[in-house]
Amino acid sequence: MQDEESLVRRAQKQDQEAFAQIYEEYFDRIYRYITLKIGDAVEAEDLTQQVFLNTLRSISSFKWRGKPFSAWLYRIAHNQVVDYFRKKKRTAVPLEETLVSAGDNPQQAAERKLDIEQVLAAARHLTGAQREVISLRFTSELSIAQVAEVMGKSQGAVKALQHSGIVALRRALSVTENE
């Protein structure tokens, strides 16, 4: 992607192509982030779309203050998830339909789907902050510095959450495998 700052500035000036590039760049990552957070791939679709519509509405309010644009975008996604749980008053539901990358053969796809479902099931045993870190680090592939920006925490705090999150995930995965 071209220089993100100039792209975002163009999008703020109603440049449709710039906005479309941002959309393509982040859509899958935001979708994965939300899916891991709520554990429902279908509900995540609507939420993801809503994130980008909200972004479209509010991008003019985004100010460059040394924080990356992605931090702002993930913040919108985070708020969308918080709203989702508040309105629905529900916890994550089982993943009915997890789709895996194209190119897998059916057997690989099935195995991978099982792995993903196990990870998503295990992620429900994490605290909200741990799940946030694991999701941002491993499905959205953000750096520690970026995660710290998104969460408004120090890098040290994020590393600690990453550690405790992996430990909790491992414990939950062991339980899932033994069931």
Next chain:
Amino acid sequence: MNNKEFDNILNECLERLLVKDESLEQCLQRYPEQAAELKPLLETALAAREASAIQPRPDFKARARYQFRSALQERAARKSRTSWGWFPRWATVMAIVLVLVLGGGGTVAAADSSMPDSPLYSVKLATEQTRLTLTFSQMGKARLCARLADRRVAEIAYLANKGDARRVELITQRLDEKLKLLVVLIEGRGGVSIPGMLVAPSAGEAPPETTPPAEDTTLVPEASPPVVITEPGKDWGGSDDAAQNGNRVQLRNTLVSDAARNRAVLHAVLDEVPESTRDALRRALAVSEDGYEEVLEALE
């Protein structure tokens, strides 16, 4: 070793493992003293990364992209004053409700056959715009647009017979708009919102003096809706090239027939209308003939 130091080592290993694509063994060799503790954690991190294989469904992604592009274009259109803004709000709301919820019915039918001097005419225009916006394929939009051009000609003939030159001029502009929209649809100018011919003035620009008062629903200028145009030749309603070409040929035949019929209708009226209306009607004839010619050229 304190927790903070271990957190740093774990993060360093994760960076090497996940970003730099080092193997698990290579990572562990760097920290032999912590290897036993690191190994299960890194294995778990690798498992967690499996979740990055989650992909949105292709059909959802395509639909979402379309909706987003439409929202982008609507926003751009609103920025230069929304195309819907020219319709009285009640007419827009009514048209959307009728089309979406009722799927038609008596009011839509009555509005559909209304003429520009009818109070229901603004509902007719808003309904047309709603249908155009809700029609997704290029072929569907083009066919609808051709029907709408046909309607404008019928309205011109009706108004000319009543000696209403002012409204003949206005509807002629709408006819021109529809035929130009057809050309754009046929040529498939990629990813743009089609500009209206009777476009609303852009933000900050004073409305033209000829703009009628919004309350006069029969004279409300029509603006082109934001229409998503795909690439040329795509989305022509066929599963293969032969089917798409067939659709284009079919559309061309329809338009050849429309052009001939509309020319005949306007010529026939020209002999009967009052002198005061003839100039306006001649302009309508010229717009119709030139417009259809351009459309047919675009289809070649």
